[in-house]
Amino acid sequence: EEKQVLAKGVRQLNQEQLMTKLLDQFQRSNGRDGRTVDVLQKEIEDLSKLPHDDPRLLNTTNTDWDMVARRYLSTRLGVDCKIEWMGTLDPRINHSAFTAEEDRKLVAAAGHRNGRNWEEI
Numbered sequence: 256e257e258k259q260v261l262a263k264g265v266r267q268l269n270q271e272q273l274m275t276k277l278l279d280q281f282q283r284s285n286g287r288d289g290r291t292v293d294v295l296q297k298e299i300e301d302l303s304k305l306p307h308d309d310p311r312l313l314n315t316t317n318t319d320w321d322m323v324a325r326r327y328l329s330t331r332l333g334v335d336c337k338i339e340w341m342g343t344l345d346p347r348i349n350h351s352a353f354t355a356e357e358d359r360k361l362v363a364a365a366g367h368r369n370g371r372n373w374e375e376i
Contacts, residue, residue: 257328261336262344264327266312268319273302273311308346315340 281295305312320333328336342348353361368375 257331258339258344260327261323261339264323264336265315265318265340265344266307268323268326269312269314270302270305272317274299277302310347313345313347315345 277295277298281290284290315337318337320337322333323336324331324333
């Protein structure tokens with residue numbers, strides 16, 4: 256349940272950011288780009304129909320994790336939400352076992368860095 260709420264929250268916030276960006280672009284252009292209100296409305300409708308695995312809805316580069324926690328999981332901190340998303344929920348994560356080639360590359364990378372700083376490895 257909590258994991259589903261978090262995943263939905265990440266997607267919803269990204270969708271809101273995309274819609275806000277569209278509106279800002281429309282307001283700044285003052286119609287100079289040829290877009291009408293009807294075109295803007297269609298673009299917003301298209302955003303509302305994005306599939307749940309669309310990369311634009313999964314991008315967490317600018318995610319305000321504290322806002323995610325406040326709006327969707329009030330019993331959690333933003334850092335808890337970020338760790339859960341980055342570690343397990345993000346559908347772009349490959350959860351399968353390492354291949355022999357990936358194992359070889361990982362061991363080689365760790366050897367070059369004396370097995371430290373796994374984020375860098």
